[in-house]
Amino acid sequence: MGIFFDPENRLFFIETLNTTMCLMIADEEGFLVNAYYGAKAGRDDLRYLTGGACDPSVPSRNNRDRGCYFDKVRMEFPSGGTGDFRTPIVSVRDAGGHDSSLFTYVSHRIYDGKDELFSGLPDNRTVRMPATFSGDSKAQMLEITLEEKVLGLKALLSYSVFEDSDAILKNVKLINESDSTVMVDKLLSSNLDLDLSAFGNNEPDLVTLSGSWARERRMDRRTISRGNTEVYSTRGESSHQFQPFFALCDGNTDDSYGTVYAQTLVWSGNFVCGAGMDQFETVRAYIGISPVHFSWDLAPGGSLQAPEAVLVFTKDGFDGMSHIFHDLFRTHLIRSPYLHRERPILINNWEATYFNFNADKLLDIARDAKKCGIEMLVMDDGWFGKRDDDNSSLGDWFVNEKKLPGGVERLSDELEKLGMKFGIWFEPEMISPDSDLYRAHPDWAISSPGRVPTRIRNQYVLDITRSEVRDYVYECVAKILRSAKISYVKWDMNRQLLDLGSAGLDEKSMGRLSYLYTLSVYDLQERLLEEFPGLLLENCSGGGARYDAGMLFYSPQIWCSDDTDAFERLTIQAGTEMIYPLSTMGAHVSASPNHISGRVMPFDVRGAVALSGTFGYELDITAIPEEERKAIPEQVEIYHSVGDIVREGDYYRIARISDTGLYDAWMSVAKDKNRALLTYVQCKGSPQNNKRLIRLKGLDPDKKYRLKLIGSEREDSSFCSHGKKEAWKLLDPGEVSGRSLMNAGLLMPVLWGTYGQLMIEIICI
Ligand code: GLA
Numbered sequence: 001m002g003i004f005f006d007p008e009n010r011l012f013f014i015e016t017l018n019t020t021m022c023l024m025i026a027d028e029e030g031f032l033v034n035a036y037y038g039a040k041a042g043r044d045d046l047r048y049l050t051g052g053a054c055d056p057s058v059p060s061r062n063n064r065d066r067g068c069y070f071d072k073v074r075m076e077f078p079s080g081g082t083g084d085f086r087t088p089i090v091s092v093r094d095a096g097g098h099d100s101s102l103f104t105y106v107s108h109r110i111y112d113g114k115d116e117l118f119s120g121l122p123d124n125r126t127v128r129m130p131a132t133f134s135g136d137s138k139a140q141m142l143e144i145t146l147e148e149k150v151l152g153l154k155a156l157l158s159y160s161v162f163e164d165s166d167a168i169l170k171n172v173k174l175i176n177e178s179d180s181t182v183m184v185d186k187l188l189s190s191n192l193d194l195d196l197s198a199f200g201n202n203e204p205d206l207v208t209l210s211g212s213w214a215r216e217r218r219m220d221r222r223t224i225s226r227g228n229t230e231v232y233s234t235r236g237e238s239s240h241q242f243q244p245f246f247a248l249c250d251g252n253t254d255d256s257y258g259t260v261y262a263q264t265l266v267w268s269g270n271f272v273c274g275a276g277m278d279q280f281e282t283v284r285a286y287i288g289i290s291p292v293h294f295s296w297d298l299a300p301g302g303s304l305q306a307p308e309a310v311l312v313f314t315k316d317g318f319d320g321m322s323h324i325f326h327d328l329f330r331t332h333l334i335r336s337p338y339l340h341r342e343r344p345i346l347i348n349n350w351e352a353t354y355f356n357f358n359a360d361k362l363l364d365i366a367r368d369a370k371k372c373g374i375e376m377l378v379m380d381d382g383w384f385g386k387r388d389d390d391n392s393s394l395g396d397w398f399v400n401e402k403k404l405p406g407g408v409e410r411l412s413d414e415l416e417k418l419g420m421k422f423g424i425w426f427e428p429e430m431i432s433p434d435s436d437l438y439r440a441h442p443d444w445a446i447s448s449p450g451r452v453p454t455r456i457r458n459q460y461v462l463d464i465t466r467s468e469v470r471d472y473v474y475e476c477v478a479k480i481l482r483s484a485k486i487s488y489v490k491w492d493m494n495r496q497l498l499d500l501g502s503a504g505l506d507e508k509s510m511g512r513l514s515y516l517y518t519l520s521v522y523d524l525q526e527r528l529l530e531e532f533p534g535l536l537l538e539n540c541s542g543g544g545a546r547y548d549a550g551m552l553f554y555s556p557q558i559w560c561s562d563d564t565d566a567f568e569r570l571t572i573q574a575g576t577e578m579i580y581p582l583s584t585m586g587a588h589v590s591a592s593p594n595h596i597s598g599r600v601m602p603f604d605v606r607g608a609v610a611l612s613g614t615f616g617y618e619l620d621i622t623a624i625p626e627e628e629r630k631a632i633p634e635q636v637e638i639y640h641s642v643g644d645i646v647r648e649g650d651y652y653r654i655a656r657i658s659d660t661g662l663y664d665a666w667m668s669v670a671k672d673k674n675r676a677l678l679t680y681v682q683c684k685g686s687p688q689n690n691k692r693l694i695r696l697k698g699l700d701p702d703k704k705y706r707l708k709l710i711g712s713e714r715e716d717s718s719f720c721s722h723g724k725k726e727a728w729k730l731l732d733p734g735e736v737s738g739r740s741l742m743n744a745g746l747l748m749p750v751l752w753g754t755y756g757q758l759m760i761e762i763i764c765i
Pocket of ligand 1: 350380381390425492494540541542543544559561562
């Protein structure tokens with residue numbers, strides 16, 4: 001890995017272990033052009049790959065076609081109004097309203113290490129933005145300074161690489177060095193122009209993850225053509241609907257093989273990302289903060305920092321892409337001391353009681369949970385103010401003594417006596433119209449003058465961009481944490497931003513609000529972790545609407561979805577796992593029939609699905625059938641025995657329920673390839689159906705393994721569908737090489753019943 005400059009040909013080589021990005025400074029004017037990005041290339045004169053970007057087409061030789069030049073060259077930092085008619089990454093307006101711009105090379109520096117990113121709040125508070133860090137690895141950076149001569153702007157384009165990663169990190173900072181304010185209408189973090197040859201001269205597929213509440217992160221795949229295809233959030237959070245992520249790939253790329261160019265954003269607010277082809281079949285792909293609900297008055301001397309984008313290239317399909325993201329996030333983004341630790345197995349009372357609980361009920365749950373080996377009770381929504389349903393009290397973070405006599409302190413003491421840790425739910429960014437806080441400070445809610453504020457779940461959003469509001473919110477949370485022994489906080493956010501208006505911003509800077517809001521969330525969470533460094537923080541947003549790389553900087557785990565139905569979770573989790581490590585994925589066993597879908601599912605199958613995440617329970621343990629309660633200690637034991645493989649291993653997708661219609665399967669393989677865990681979930685009995693060969697992945701072909709069935713055996717069977725014991729007899733290959741398991745595969749038996757699971761530990765001998 002490393003970053004190199006060839007001064008003769010004016011080429012930058014940004015190299016990772018297996019990839020090269022080559023940028024070129026074109027013409028005397030210094031346009032920054034992408035010459036190449038893909039599998040590792042030599043440090044050769046790659047200018048030949050840029051075709052029309054070189055002599056004799058450059059404007060200094062052919063100024064009559066200057067406009068055409070920009071419209072066909074692979075621009076690294078495309079702007080608008082000066083020739084490039086494609087989607088710009090930056091748009092600025094000068095004091096007179098003119099919006100043309102063109103950025104050209106001034107200088108660069110290459111240096112060791114990885115810079116932190118900073119931005120500022122209106123009260124002049126500096127906030128460190130979430131971004132990757134070098135940790136114990138070597139890192140190098142390239143900072144290219146571009147200038148917009150007429151407007152007096154500088155753009156600092158930064159590229160970073162780590163010695164142990166195939167990701168390239170990019171960010172942009174815009175600085176106003178002129179004497180007048182310019183309005184920035186758009187500043188994305190990354191643009192990538194690629195020749196169609198990157199995809200074997202075929203129109204590429206665009207993969208995104210989309211959904212809705214309780215249906216997050218489902219894989220969408222379509223072939224793109226001329227014109228852009230975009231996904232976005234304008235909701236003030238990364239959203240249930242789309243992920244700040246895309247992968248461009250060959251039409252035949254699958255989980256195991258094929259070209260993938262993927263990007264994500266280390267940001268938890270509005271975003272846009274997309275890709276499209278132009279008249280010459282050049283593909284332009286971009287990611288950054290959405291220009292919708294955004295404008296930034298950049299005063300003389302001021303700067304605007306765009307968040308970090310993560311770029312990944314691999315030839316190893318979606319599994320290869322996932323490995324790069326997972327390793328990058330685990331090594332260079334998640335800071336929590338819990339990252340590599342076994343997380344406490346928790347029981348959350350939300351689906352057990354909803355708002356209808358008191359300390360006695362919680363302690364009953366905790367007592368039974370403790371007997372089963374569960375380690376922490378999480379008290380969810382409803383413990384404060386007058387909150388007996390979701391219509392009131394957000395903002396009134398005072399314990400409801402009717403429910404919890406003696407307060408949180410007494411409850412945490414009781415739990416401690418039981419040997420249980422204690423976790424608590426907050427929704428700090430919100431305010432209910434029916435709350436003492438709102439009655440005292442109606443102007444603290446984000447709102448737009450003259451407009452009746454829009455309610456979602458009967459609540460408004462606090463304007464935490466104002467320091468007095470942010471301080472109030474912080475103190476509310478911190479006071480509770482200071483008052484009791486609290487190990488864990490679930491930080492929720494249950495509505496989107498609308499009616500954008502802040503009493504703290506004037507008309508020129510109102511367009512900053514969405515950006516500043518996200519920054520304020522970061523500021524609050526950073527302060528919390530500074531004061532409570534041992535706190536295990538879990539982010540959540542109506543399920544998984546804030547599952548993004550930005551949040552991972554603060555919390556090592558994120559609630560994946562409010563849909564805890566294990567069948568639905570197969571698809572939701574498969575999408576989540578494409579980007580995020582399994583160690584970050586909040587997954588709980590809940591009651592059957594499931595509260596959202598009504599689906600009835602065996603307890604062991606619900607367990608197998610939850611065991612591929614952070615693991616816990618979300619049910620009334622005092623009310624579930626005795627046989628289910630008895631099965632919990634075994635699941636707890638499984639978590640303790642193989643949880644490390646899930647947390648630290650390489651993840652491989654073996655089969656998707658969306659493809660097979662019958663079953664789903666995935667693996668985690670320890671880095672040394674001496675242990676692995678295969679989880680196979682049957683979703684349809686379908687006796688006599690033989691399409692059940694699965695090929696394992698990631699093992700050492702030359703090592704010998706034995707397979708161990710995990711968990712007890714269900715005995716129901718018929719002559720053609722099997723209980724686990726019989727199934728295992730049919731399946732167990734004895735001592736077998738990694739080569740056979742990966743190439744010849746395993747023939748999975750038909751399990752008795754509709755749903756069934758086999759969790760198999762694969763152990764090197
Ligand atoms: C959100 C969360 C749930 C639960 C409720 C409480 O929907 O995702 O897990 O905490 O809020 O109101």
